[in-house]
Amino acid sequence: MKHTISVIVENKPGVLHRVVGLFSRRGFNIDSLAVGTTEKPEISRITIVAKGDDQTLEQITKQLYKQIDVLKVFDIPENEAVERELALIKVKADKNNQKEIIKLAEDFNSRVANVADNSLTLEVCLETENLENLEKLLKKYGILEMVRTGKIALGKTTP
Amino acid sequence: MEILGSQALIESLKKEGVEIIFGYPGGTVMPIYDILFHEKSIKHILTRHEQGAAHAADGYARVSGKVGVCIGTSGPGATNLITGIANAYMDSIPMVAITGQVATALIGRDSFQEADVTGITQPITKHNYLVRNVEDIPRVVKEAFHIARTGRPSPVVIDIAKDALMSKTKFKYPDKINLPGYNPTYIGHPKQIKAAAKMISIAQRPVIYAGGGIIASGAAKELTEFAKKANIPVTTTLMGLGAFPETDPLALNMLGMHGTAYANYAVQECDLLIAIGARFDDRVTGHLPSFAPKAKHIHIDIDPAEIGKNVRVDVPIVGDVKQVLSELTAKIDFKKEKHEAWLRQIDEWKKKCPLSYKKTGKIKPQYVVEMIDEVTKGNAIICTEVGQHQMWAAQYFKFTKPRMWVSSGGLGTMGYGFPASIGAQFANPKATVFDIAGDGSIQMNIQEMITAVTHKLPIKIAVLNNCFLGMVRQWQELLYEKRYSSTNLCNNPDLCKIAEAYGAASMRITRPEDVKKALEKAMKITDRPVLMDFVVAKEENVFPFVPPGQAINEMLVD
Numbered sequence: 001m002k003h004t005i006s007v008i009v010e011n012k013p014g015v016l017h018r019v020v021g022l023f024s025r026r027g028f029n030i031d032s033l034a035v036g037t038t039e040k041p042e043i044s045r046i047t048i049v050a051k052g053d054d055q056t057l058e059q060i061t062k063q064l065y066k067q068i069d070v071l072k073v074f075d076i077p078e079n080e081a082v083e084r085e086l087a088l089i090k091v092k093a094d095k096n097n098q099k100e101i102i103k104l105a106e107d108f109n110s111r112v113a114n115v116a117d118n119s120l121t122l123e124v125c126l127e128t129e130n131l132e133n134l135e136k137l138l139k140k141y142g143i144l145e146m147v148r149t150g151k152i153a154l155g156k157t158t159p
Numbered sequence: 160m161e162i163l164g165s166q167a168l169i170e171s172l173k174k175e176g177v178e179i180i181f182g183y184p185g186g187t188v189m190p191i192y193d194i195l196f197h198e199k200s201i202k203h204i205l206t207r208h209e210q211g212a213a214h215a216a217d218g219y220a221r222v223s224g225k226v227g228v229c230i231g232t233s234g235p236g237a238t239n240l241i242t243g244i245a246n247a248y249m250d251s252i253p254m255v256a257i258t259g260q261v262a263t264a265l266i267g268r269d270s271f272q273e274a275d276v277t278g279i280t281q282p283i284t285k286h287n288y289l290v291r292n293v294e295d296i297p298r299v300v301k302e303a304f305h306i307a308r309t310g311r312p313s314p315v316v317i318d319i320a321k322d323a324l325m326s327k328t329k330f331k332y333p334d335k336i337n338l339p340g341y342n343p344t345y346i347g348h349p350k351q352i353k354a355a356a357k358m359i360s361i362a363q364r365p366v367i368y369a370g371g372g373i374i375a376s377g378a379a380k381e382l383t384e385f386a387k388k389a390n391i392p393v394t395t396t397l398m399g400l401g402a403f404p405e406t407d408p409l410a411l412n413m414l415g416m417h418g419t420a421y422a423n424y425a426v427q428e429c430d431l432l433i434a435i436g437a438r439f440d441d442r443v444t445g446h447l448p449s450f451a452p453k454a455k456h457i458h459i460d461i462d463p464a465e466i467g468k469n470v471r472v473d474v475p476i477v478g479d480v481k482q483v484l485s486e487l488t489a490k491i492d493f494k495k496e497k498h499e500a501w502l503r504q505i506d507e508w509k510k511k512c513p514l515s516y517k518k519t520g521k522i523k524p525q526y527v528v529e530m531i532d533e534v535t536k537g538n539a540i541i542c543t544e545v546g547q548h549q550m551w552a553a554q555y556f557k558f559t560k561p562r563m564w565v566s567s568g569g570l571g572t573m574g575y576g577f578p579a580s581i582g583a584q585f586a587n588p589k590a591t592v593f594d595i596a597g598d599g600s601i602q603m604n605i606q607e608m609i610t611a612v613t614h615k616l617p618i619k620i621a622v623l624n625n626c627f628l629g630m631v632r633q634w635q636e637l638l639y640e641k642r643y644s645s646t647n648l649c650n651n652p653d654l655c656k657i658a659e660a661y662g663a664a665s666m667r668i669t670r671p672e673d674v675k676k677a678l679e680k681a682m683k684i685t686d687r688p689v690l691m692d693f694v695v696a697k698e699e700n701v702f703p704f705v706p707p708g709q710a711i712n713e714m715l716v717d
Contacts, residue, residue, distance in 0.1 A: 010340060013289065014277055021281055055467070062464035068286045068306060071340045 002031070003057055004083065004153050007046040007064055008072040011037065015069045019046055022063050028052045032085075032150030043071070047152045049128075076153050083153040086125045088113065089135065092142035093120040101141060108134045119144055161327040164293040165190035168257070168324065169198055171300035174332045177201055177228050179219065179585055181212040183239075185232020186272060187259025190324040204585065204614065207606040209236050211578035213243020214604070217252050218579030221565045222540060222586035224377070226253040226307050233259040234272030237318070238279070242572060244314045245283040249569025250398060251375055253312035255303050256280075262322040263291045276318040285313035293326040298333050305336050310343030311462040312375055343461060347478030347486060355433075355457045355474045356490035362431035362455075364501045365391045368414065368443075371398030371568065372436015372460060378481035379403070379561040382435065385488045390497045392505055394422040396437050398568040401558040411505070412514075415443040416705045417550040420716060421508035423703070426451050427712040428504075434458045436480045439469035440569070449710035459483050512716065514554050521696040522671050524548060524623040528555035531593060531621060534678040539591040540565060542580040544600030545573045547629035550701040552595040574603025577620065581607060584616045591619070591682065598624040598651055608661035611688040618688040619681050622654055625697045633700045637715070658690035667692045 009015045016035060023030050031049040038045050052060070057075060064073045076083075093101050098120065102112055105122045108130065113123040122138075124131055128151050135143070162170070168191060172180070179202045184192045195203045206212040209231040216227030227247075231240045237258040247254045261270045277289045286306050288299045296319070303315040359365060373382050373395075379402050386393045386409055393403040394411035405412055411422035426432065432454040437443070444450040447469060458465070458472040459480050466475040476483050516525045528551050531539065541556055542565040543549040549566055558564055565583050567575040580594040594601075601622050611618050623629075628646040635643050655665035664684050668677045668691060681689045703714040 014281070014287070017278065018281055025282060059464065059468055066285075066462070066464055068338060068341045 001053065002049060002051050004076045004078070004081070004151060005048045005050065005057075005061075006074050006076055006153065007048065007070060008038070009044050009046060010069040010071065011042050011044045012069050015044075015067070016046065018067050018069070019064065022060060022067070023048070023050060026056060026060055026063070028056060028060055032148070034150035034152045036152075047150065049151050074155075076155055080157075081153045081155050083127055083151055084125055085128045085131050085151045086149040087131055088147050089122045089124060089138060089143060090145040091120050091122065091138050092118060092144055094118055097141060101138070104134070104137060110134070160329070162330050163190065163194070164296055164319070164324040164326050164328060165194045167293065167296045167328055167330045168300065168319070169194045169201065170330055171297045171332060172228065173200060175226070175300065175304045177226075179204060180228045180230055181206055181215040181219070181582065182230030183209045183212055183232070183236060185236045185259065187233040187261060187321040188230055188236070190321065191230065191257070191259070204581070204610065206578065206581075206610050208604065209239030210242050210574070211581070211604050211607040211610065213240045213254075213256065214246065214572075214575050214578035215582035215585075216254055216256075217243060217247045218542060218565050218582030219586045220247070220252050220254055220582070221579070222562050222583040224562065226255055226304055227582065228255050228257065230257045231259070232272065233261055233276070234274045236272075237274055237276045241279060241283070242570075244280060244316065246567050246570045246572045246575060247314040248283045248285075250567065251312050251371060252314065253307040254314035255307050256314055256316045258316060258318045259324075260289065260318045260320045263320045264322070266320065276316065280316045283314070284316050287316035288318065290317060290319040290323050293323045293328040296323065296328070297330065301333050302336060302338060305338070306341065310341070344463070344477045345461070345479040345482060347459070347476045347483035349486075351474060351476045352483060352486050352490060355476060356487060358431060358455060358457060358474055359389060359433070359491055363498070364429045365389070365431040365433060365498065366411070366425050366429040367391050367393040367433045367435060368396070368426065368437055369393055369399045369402045369435045370396040370437025372480050373399055373402035374561045376436060376461070376479055376481040377561075378436070378484055381481050381484035381488065383407075385484050388488055388493050389491050390502070391433070392425060392502065394418070394426065396440070396443055396568070397553055397566065399437065400553060400564040401561045404559040405557045406559055413553055415711060416445065417554065417701050417703060418711070419514055419554070420512035420703050420714060421505060423705070423711040423714060424508050425505055427453075427710070429454045431455050431457065434460075435484070436460060438465045444469065445705045445709055445711040516699070518671070519696065520671075522668065522674060522693055524625070524693070524695045524699055525551050525555050526671060527621060527623060527674055527693050527695065528552050528595065530674050530678055531595070532556045534675060534682060535591050535593075539563070539593050540580075540583050540587065542566065542576040542583055542592065542594045544576040544594070544596045544603070545571045546597045546600055547633065547699075547701050548595050548597040548600070548623040550630075551623070573600040577601060578604050578607045580618045581611055581616060584618055593619045593621060596620055596622045597629055598622055598626060598648055598654065599628040601654065605657060608658060608663055608688065612662040615686050616688055617685045620658075620688060620690040622690065622692050623695050624651070624654070624692050625695050625699065626651060627697060630701070632698070633704075636698070636700070637704070638706065654690060654692045658688070663687050664689040665692065666690075667694065669694045
């Protein structure tokens with residue numbers, strides 16, 4: 001089962017290492033990881049998407065709490081959160097299909113970030129599932145390069 | 160007035176009440192040693208290997224209950240401490256390990272004697288620090304000691320860059336600690352305690368399974384009161400030896416892989432298992448799904464992460480076991496006849512399958528342990544290395560008081576006992592301190608003999624010498640068809656000569672009738688360590704033995 005885990009940490013050296021180390025030691029595979037500051041500069045939020053059973057997740061949550069620099073840990077249930085992932089996708093494009101690709105991007109609320117002679121770079125900010133749907137559709141044109149930030153999420157209500 | 164970072168470090172240690180440091184100098188910690196040169200109120204004990212320093216600090220902590228402190232230089236000094244830090248981490252021993260680090264400008268350039276100490280120690284510490292700025296030293300020391308000794312005790316590493324030690328700062332020791340992410344729970348939830356009390360009141364066949372948490376929390380008295388009031392038998396883990404007097408009729412002694420048969424039977428048959436400050440280690444549970452199959456579980460521990468880690472728990476209580484136990488004792492009723500049938504059954508098991516060994520012409524290692532118990536009247540601090548001798552010490556010495564047992568439980572570190580006995584003797588200079596050792600283990604840190612000799616420590620080293628790496632040999636005999644691969648130590652050096660070379664006393668004992676006399680003679684040596692080389696039966700096995708992966712009642716008994 002996939003889980004989105006938010007870890008609120010003090011912005012101190014080594015804290016990311018500690019958090020990630022715990023996941024690998026417990027055999028919990030991290031699908032994606034996004035780290036950034038929050039509304040308070042001394043606090044960071046690490047958003048982790050990982051697969052694992054509930055018991056392992058509970059153990060990881062407890063182990064995370066044991067870290068001195070970890071302030072809060074929560075598992076964000078899918079339908080109670082706003083979730084987004086940003087991707088930059090460079091697609092092979094020529095004069096013949098450029099318009100078609102731009103139309104497709106627009107259908108997915110995305111936009112063109114750069115136009116080159118034989119490629120388009122799209123800026124995509126979607127829920128992970130939609131992002132992956134778009135990726136599938138773009139494959140037929142040829143994806144030259146892609147980068148994803150990993151999912152970020154916030155609970156819909158105040159925790 | 161401004162002082163050097165190294166001075167600020169020592170002043171901070173003094174504020175934390177540190178009286179003794181075990182360590183080894185080197186390039187990056189020279190500023191600290193320069194301060195220690197004149198320092199009167201902190202004693203520095205030079206070991207001969209950093210591993211010895213870490214184990215000595217650990218042994219000191221186990222006996223005194225205080226935070227043990229050790230120092231090593233950057234690079235190899237720090238990596239030599241690692242085994243000792245990991246050992247303390249596995250057994251929840253409070254320790255602060257101070258390591259030098261290369262100067263900040265050199266960090267990350269593969270400089271001479273540079274190692275990423277905070278990276279390396281991350282999974283074996285409760286917390287660690289890399290101090291780059293001199294003004295952080297007092298705060299970091301304050302936090303480190305607070306973290307090490309509160310909640311679930313553990314080691315903390317402070318890695319300090321050399322330039323921070325050599326810069327000047329205004330020294331002000333902080334009054335307060337600001338660690339918003341660290342709030343251990345001490346008070347057990349009253350609702351949970353009530354639920355536990357109810358479960359205890361209806362149990363027919365309860366067993367208390369007590370671990371090292373009792374010792375750490377100082378709850379031996381509370382445990383005894385609880386067990387006696389509720390009339391419940393008590394089994395202890397290796398780490399819990401001394402938490403409950405083994406001379407008490409309710410004592411089941413140790414459980415698990417080399418536990419007593421009656422402890423293991425009791426756990427397998429009980430309808431309520433009350434785990435207190437214990438962590439369901441695999442050496443205790445054997446095959447996990449078959450462990451205590453008929454029991455409901457109450458689990459009391461200060462570390463929430465221990466609850467539900469290995470077994471499902473019906474009533475978890477997170478809190479300091481001392482506090483929880485006294486609350487719980489107050490909430491249970493006392494009826495003398497309670498659990499009568501159950502205790503009768505246990506007595507039958509005790510009579511039918513006591514700990515036993517066959518006496519032959521050779522010295523039996525178990526006999527040596529029994530004689531140590533007799534000669535010291537049970538009043539000795541027993542340190543051990545790791546292996547067969549450790550299990551025999553655990554089985555045949557009757558532990559009655561906490562902090563008298565110093566043994567590497569979780570990590571199982573050969574070479575732990577002797578340096579730990581040095582720390583133990585410093586923690587309690589008047590006590591009789593034994594290191595019960597094997598001929599394999601004693602050679603792993605034998606260089607510390609000179610540390611003990613230098614400080615005239617009258618440590619009694621009882622080597623149960625069977626010319627084998629005995630525990631591995633036992634497994635090879637029972638599980639690998641006697642293929643004694645790399646376990647024969649027939650080319651051992653003369654251990655007595657080694658001891659003498661260092662300036663210690665020595666004896667070689669080859670006949671059973673000389674065992675007691677030798678021990679009595681050793682007790683009279685008070686100005687230096689004495690190594691007793693007991694030449695024991697070579698292929699003696701530790702029984703009971705639960706083969707790995709089996710349920711704990713499926714044990715081999717001979």
